[in-house]
Amino acid sequence: MLAGGLGAGALIALPDISLAGRTAAGSVAGPVAGASAGTIGAAGSAVPASRYVLLYGTPGTSPFHGGSFAAAQAPKVRSSALPAPKSVAAQLASAPVSSPDQSSVALVTVDAVSSGSQVTLTLVDSTTAVIEKQGSLTITDVPEGTNILATPVFAPGTTTIAVVLAITEPGAKRMIRKIDPLTGDLVTMPGTSYTSHHALAYFDTATGSFAGPFHLGNAPALALSTAAANGSDLFLWTTAEPQASQATKGKGTADTTPQISAFPLGSGKPRFTVPGLHPWPASEPVVTLPSGDAARLVNGRTVQVCSARSGDLTQTTIASLNVIKAKPSAITMEARSDGTVFMTKPGIGKAIITDPADSFRVKNEISFPVPTSPLGAPWSKAVLSASGDTLYVLGAAKTGGVSAYDVATGKLTGSYSQGDNHSGLYLLPSGTLLATSAANPRLTFYSSSLSPLGTLETSLQISAVF
Amino acid sequence: MVQIGYDTAGEIQNTYSSAHSEFGENPAFWVRYFSPSPAADIFSSDPTSESEGAWASGGHYVGAVSAPSQSRLSGSTAEGQADAQSFCSSLLVAWDDVGPLKLPSNNALYCMLDQEYSTSLSLSYWDGWANYVANYNFASLGTYPLYPGLYCDPYSPYPNCSTIGSATGLNIPSIVWSSEPEPCGSLKSPPAYNADQCSSVSSSKVKSNLWQFGEQGACGLSANVDLDMSPNGFTYTSYCFDVVSNP
Numbered sequence: 001m002l003a004g005g006l007g008a009g010a011l012i013a014l015p016d017i018s019l020a021g022r023t024a025a026g027s028v029a030g031p032v033a034g035a036s037a038g039t040i041g042a043a044g045s046a047v048p049a050s051r052y053v054l055l056y057g058t059p060g061t062s063p064f065h066g067g068s069f070a071a072a073q074a075p076k077v078r079s080s081a082l083p084a085p086k087s088v089a090a091q092l093a094s095a096p097v098s099s100p101d102q103s104s105v106a107l108v109t110v111d112a113v114s115s116g117s118q119v120t121l122t123l124v125d126s127t128t129a130v131i132e133k134q135g136s137l138t139i140t141d142v143p144e145g146t147n148i149l150a151t152p153v154f155a156p157g158t159t160t161i162a163v164v165l166a167i168t169e170p171g172a173k174r175m176i177r178k179i180d181p182l183t184g185d186l187v188t189m190p191g192t193s194y195t196s197h198h199a200l201a202y203f204d205t206a207t208g209s210f211a212g213p214f215h216l217g218n219a220p221a222l223a224l225s226t227a228a229a230n231g232s233d234l235f236l237w238t239t240a241e242p243q244a245s246q247a248t249k250g251k252g253t254a255d256t257t258p259q260i261s262a263f264p265l266g267s268g269k270p271r272f273t274v275p276g277l278h279p280w281p282a283s284e285p286v287v288t289l290p291s292g293d294a295a296r297l298v299n300g301r302t303v304q305v306c307s308a309r310s311g312d313l314t315q316t317t318i319a320s321l322n323v324i325k326a327k328p329s330a331i332t333m334e335a336r337s338d339g340t341v342f343m344t345k346p347g348i349g350k351a352i353i354t355d356p357a358d359s360f361r362v363k364n365e366i367s368f369p370v371p372t373s374p375l376g377a378p379w380s381k382a383v384l385s386a387s388g389d390t391l392y393v394l395g396a397a398k399t400g401g402v403s404a405y406d407v408a409t410g411k412l413t414g415s416y417s418q419g420d421n422h423s424g425l426y427l428l429p430s431g432t433l434l435a436t437s438a439a440n441p442r443l444t445f446y447s448s449s450l451s452p453l454g455t456l457e458t459s460l461q462i463s464a465v466f
Numbered sequence: 467m468v469q470i471g472y473d474t475a476g477e478i479q480n481t482y483s484s485a486h487s488e489f490g491e492n493p494a495f496w497v498r499y500f501s502p503s504p505a506a507d508i509f510s511s512d513p514t515s516e517s518e519g520a521w522a523s524g525g526h527y528v529g530a531v532s533a534p535s536q537s538r539l540s541g542s543t544a545e546g547q548a549d550a551q552s553f554c555s556s557l558l559v560a561w562d563d564v565g566p567l568k569l570p571s572n573n574a575l576y577c578m579l580d581q582e583y584s585t586s587l588s589l590s591y592w593d594g595w596a597n598y599v600a601n602y603n604f605a606s607l608g609t610y611p612l613y614p615g616l617y618c619d620p621y622s623p624y625p626n627c628s629t630i631g632s633a634t635g636l637n638i639p640s641i642v643w644s645s646e647p648e649p650c651g652s653l654k655s656p657p658a659y660n661a662d663q664c665s666s667v668s669s670s671k672v673k674s675n676l677w678q679f680g681e682q683g684a685c686g687l688s689a690n691v692d693l694d695m696s697p698n699g700f701t702y703t704s705y706c707f708d709v710v711s712n713p
Contacts, residue, residue: 058540058586058625067541067588091590093542110544147544147594168547176610178600179574181640182671189636191601191610196551222555223548224502242555242562244605250565254558255510278511280552282502283535300505324476326682326692328505328533347505370683375505376582377536423584438584438623461586461624463537 051429052129054105055085055443056096057460067092069107070460071129072443085443085458088129089122097152098466102429104132105466106152106161116140117148121163121203121210126429126466137201137210145170145192152203155229156288159206160265162234165213166223168196196223198238202266214268226281228294233271234263235294235306237281256280260306260313274311277304285333287341289356297333300345303360316360323348330379338388346381347374351391353384353407366410368403369396371421377463378424378436385427385448392433392450394425402435402446416450426465436462469702470653471495471525472691473678475506478528479519485689491653492524495703497578497643497694501556502549503533513560517567517709527706528567529676530557531617531643533580540586546594553577554602554612561605566711569604573611576641576705581618583645587629592616593637600636613705615641620662620674627664630672641705643694644674650685651693659697675700 052071059068069092072085093110107122120136139148149166176191197219201212220241227236237258244254258276263269279298286296292308301321305314321331321343329347336342336353340363344351353364371381371394382393388407395401401417402425422435422444432453433446441455442462471493474481478496485493498516499506509516509528520526532553538545557577561567569575577599581587596614604611616639618626630639644661651657661677664670680693687693696702 056537056540058588060625067590091542093544095537095541095545147547149542149544149548166544166548168544168551176601178610178636179613179640181613181638191636193601193603194547194551194598196548222552223544224552241551242559244558244562246605246607249562249605252563254562256559279508280501280556282504282552283538283549284504298504299507324480324507324690326472326474326476326687326690328475328499328503330536331505345505373582373584375533375536375580376584377540377586378584379536461540463540463586 051127053428053434054088054096054124054126054129054466055458055460055462056464056466057462060459060461067095068460069096070458072456072458085456085460088124093148093150095464096466097154099154100156102126106154108150108152108163110148110150113138116142117146119148119150119163119165119201121152121161123161123205133205133208135203135208135210137213139165139167139199139213142167143169149223151225151227153227153229153234155231155234155265157231158265159204161203161205162227162229162265163201163203164225164227164236165199165201166196166225167199168194168223170194195220196241197221198225200234200263200268211266212268216268222280224281224283226284226286226296228286228288229265230288230292230294230308232265233308234265235308236261236263237276237296239280260311262308262311272311274313277313277315285331287333287335289335289341290339291357295341295356297331297343300329300331305356318343318352318354318360318362320350320352320362320365321345321348327375329374330381332379336384336388342384344382346371346394351382351393353388364407366391366405366407368393368405371395372397372400373423376423378465380424380426380465383425383427383433386431390448392425392427394422394435397421402433402450404450414450416446416452420444424462424465434465436465468656468659468698469494469696470656471497471527471694473497473531473694474691475499475503476690477507477512477516477519478523479515481690482519482523485691486523488687488689489653493653495525495527495529495706496520496523497529497531500530500532500553500560502552504535506533508556510556510560510563513563513567514713517564517713520709521712526709527703528709529576529578529702529706531578531580536582536585539581539591540588541591543590543594546591547598550595550598554599554604557612558605561707564709564713566709566713568708568710569611570705570708572704573609574613574640574705575611575707576615577612578615578617578643581616581626583619583622584624586624587618587626589629589632592629592633596633596637596639613640615639615643617643617645619645620664620667621646627668627670630664631668631670639672641676642672642674643676643678645678645681648679648681648684650680653693656693656695659695661697676702
């Protein structure tokens with residue numbers, strides 16, 4: 001099992017055996033300790049024809065280190081017996097990222113080494129849950145206590161995975177006076193301030209080697225960034241860290257506007273850098289459009305598109321999503337192979353299919369009852385069938401279960417519930433639906449016609465499925 | 467006495483009128499979203515108009531919450547630290563922009579992390595998040611006025627109270643903002659204070675001194691607000707930004 005020294009997270013894998021007939025190159029084996037190069041399973045060994053479901057989340061028992069990853073198997077028929085999910089990785093440095101074709105998942109671990117911090121990227125084959133490639137680079141000359149946030153970005157149609165590194169270094173320790181929250185007393189405690197900058201690295205999946213790191217020299221910056229890539233460039237939204245003092249108060253000089261840079265893949269020098277638009281990067285949904293332009297969905301309703309050629313920005317507020325409520329909603333955005341963009345906002349009970357080539361005109365709009373916990377993890381609560389003709393969505397908060405809608409008409413075509421209020425919904429490549437729940441069995445599988453296929457227990461509280 | 471106010475993902479200036487029409491009372495406070503909250507309107511995007519709205523509403527205290535993409539709360543220290551850094555910077559920008567927007571006179575601004583019912587909070591994320599907030603040298607004042615807090619449903623089966631029960635030192639939150647139970651009510655006729663407590667389900671001794679007793683959707687409210695209350699003996703507005711005059 002992979003285990004990063006400085007991260008927190010885990011992965012569990014289980015086969016989606018609905019993909020009967022597919023052959024696998026390896027199998028999920030027992031845990032392999034350490035973050036050094038290794039395999040989850042022995043390549044070439046015989047395994048059931050299957051595809052694995054990769055689960056990301058927090059162990060359900062203390063101390064809740066989080067960032068865990070596991071593999072699990074989906075049933076083909078209701079009577080299928082399933083093996084328990086197996087741990088794949090723990091203490092990940094950041095959330096996994098799936099490749100555009102969903103054939104692999106990139107994991108990052110960070111370990112302290114004598115010369116600095118070692119960042120290891122592991123590419124896991126989604127079909128077999130076997131490590132495809134793995135490589136490391138070392139960030140040198142960083143003080144103890146440095147935190148590295150590593151975000152893999154797949155460049156579609158290439159063998160390159162860009163890795164955006166936010167490197168946050170501690171300053172000198174000092175004593176600070178704070179109120180003890182439990183006693184109300186003013187106490188003196190050791191404290192530290194931090195400064196962040198970014199660096200880029202590029203992983204070649206063909207060779208398993210890294211280029212970089214290329215430090216961008218943008219300190220002090222906010223560590224949070226947004227990134228997307230096309231076949232030639234990495235697009236990166238960053239923000240300078242605001243600075244203010246009592247002398248500047250009321251003058252409004254602290255605010256900083258995001259900037260967008262386009263880096264040719266493999267390079268640390270931008271092809272262009274342009275001022276962006278608010279809001280700051282905030283882990284908002286981002287996709288690469290068929291045109292190669294990069295688009296992010298902000299404020300839960302507005303798409304900002306950065307031209308890949310010039311950096312010109314356009315902004316479109318989607319009327320169907322422009323509904324304000326007291327509580328924010330989960331939001332998702334997905335670029336589809338037919339060139340459309342699928343978005344969901346379960347907090348207002350909406351899913352839409354838009355045409356980015358026509359100013360994000362809404363081609364289809366489906367309304368559904370708001371499911372339970374519309375902001376809580378996982379944010380995937382409504383999914384589109386591979387053909388794009390059926391929307392599957394978690395049932396209403398009062399009824400639970402799963403429902404299906406005809407995309408063309410927006411009409412409810414089916415539903416199933418045993419009163420379970422699921423937290424998330426995913427469509428597996430086999431067409432099987434996977435719903436997640438709070439308590440075991442945390443995995444419930446449904447057929448595309450909403451027939452229950454079975455359940456499975458896992459030790460993870462699931463935050464995302466790959 | 468209890469204090470009752472609103473939280474909203476919308477802008478105060480576009481919300482207070484409808485809330486006043488529905489409830490006929492001025493709120494004691496507002497709780498507003500700051501970055502990173504990818505699905506909300508951010509207070510610091512237009513802090514002057516927001517502060518004008520708070521002033522006009524009669525509830526000139528503004529509490530702070532951040533609602534990151536929820537799967538991140540299961541993550542690493544680096545993820546928690548990065549989210550906290552944007553949160554603190556967002557608070558700083560608002561303070562810097564609006565002259566009459568003041569820090570609390572007791573130098574303790576409570577900063578909430580939004581953990582929804584179905585979200586798991588890892589100790590690594592919380593430690594990274596809370597430690598950065600508590601250590602933030604706001605505007606180089608040297609007073610370190612930010613204090614971490616957690617919005618959660620204490621009885622949720624997902625790790626929340628147990629996680630903060632394991633926190634130590636600066637990482638111990640100052641407040642829990644409980645989302646349950648949800649009896650609904652109004653500003654004029656609120657329920658008796660009865661927030662779920664983390665101490666009932668974990669070793670955490672942090673009190674639920676803010677209670678979301680009415681959520682817009684569940685309570686059928688027209689205005690884009692949820693209803694919140696702090697108990698007798700605790701003055702939540704003492705831990706909020708204060709709009710001391712009309713900007």
